[in-house]
Amino acid sequence: MRIETLLSKFAIKGINYDPQSGGGKALLSAEEQLAVVGLCWHESPVGWLVLFVEGLRDVHALKQLQIATRGEVLRLMEDWRGVYPEKALTALCATAIAEATQQNGQVCPECNGSGKVLSKCNHQRKCQCCKNGCIEWTQETRFAYFAQVLPVTYSRFKRYNEVLFKIVNWLIESRITAVLTMEEHLEKESQLMYETN
Ligand SMILES: [Zn+2]
Numbered sequence: 001m002r003i004e005t006l007l008s009k010f011a012i013k014g015i016n017y018d019p020q021s022g023g024g025k026a027l028l029s030a031e032e033q034l035a036v037v038g039l040c041w042h043e044s045p046v047g048w049l050v051l052f053v054e055g056l057r058d059v060h061a062l063k064q065l066q067i068a069t070r071g072e073v074l075r076l077m078e079d080w081r082g083v084y085p086e087k088a089l090t091a092l093c094a095t096a097i098a099e100a101t102q103q104n105g106q107v108c109p110e111c112n113g114s115g116k117v118l119s120k121c122n123h124q125r126k127c128q129c130c131k132n133g134c135i136e137w138t139q140e141t142r143f144a145y146f147a148q149v150l151p152v153t154y155s156r157f158k159r160y161n162e163v164l165f166k167i168v169n170w171l172i173e174s175r176i177t178a179v180l181t182m183e184e185h186l187e188k189e190s191q192l193m194y195e196t197n
Pocket of ligand 1: 108109110111112113114115116127128129130131133134
């Protein structure tokens with residue numbers, strides 16, 4: 001069960017739900033699963049989606065997260081002076097989600113995330129283009145990501161970046177809320193165990 005993988009990262013006891021044993025019982029949605037564990041989806045739906053994408057590479061959660069993020073981008077773009085193409089929204093969403101779900105950076109394409117490469121004489125070397133297998137987020141890497149969808153000049157990107165910054169913060173703050181919910185739950189759980197023992 002994949003939600004258990006996520007919860008186990010935060011040391012929360014998951015639920016025992018085996019779709020095989022239920023005799024064709026429908027799978028619970030992520031929201032329902034969290035409810036069974038006693039965690040609240042509605043306290044930070046966006047934060048949960050970030051965690052599901054981050055921890056489980058969940059495709060369904062990614063689609064939902066894209067929709068929610070697009071809504072927030074549109075809201076922020078109301079103050080935008082001048083015109084912008086539809087693709088700018090897509091570029092903003094994609095870049096913001098990439099950063100919020102991989103806060104340590106993108107997986108390095110030169111060492112595939114291992115942080116080590118083989119030299120010509122077959123010796124292991126520290127990968128020169130990343131930090132422990134991750135390419136950290138900088139203005140350059142954000143621009144590179146953004147420009148894959150909307151290849152504008154860097155000076156034009158800097159205007160979009162003001163919005164990008166706000167969206168990334170919004171996603172990260174939502175994630176923090178979801179994590180705090182888990183931590184509170186964990187604290188209650190251990191309190192309960194202490195009292196019953
Ligand atoms: Zn590397």
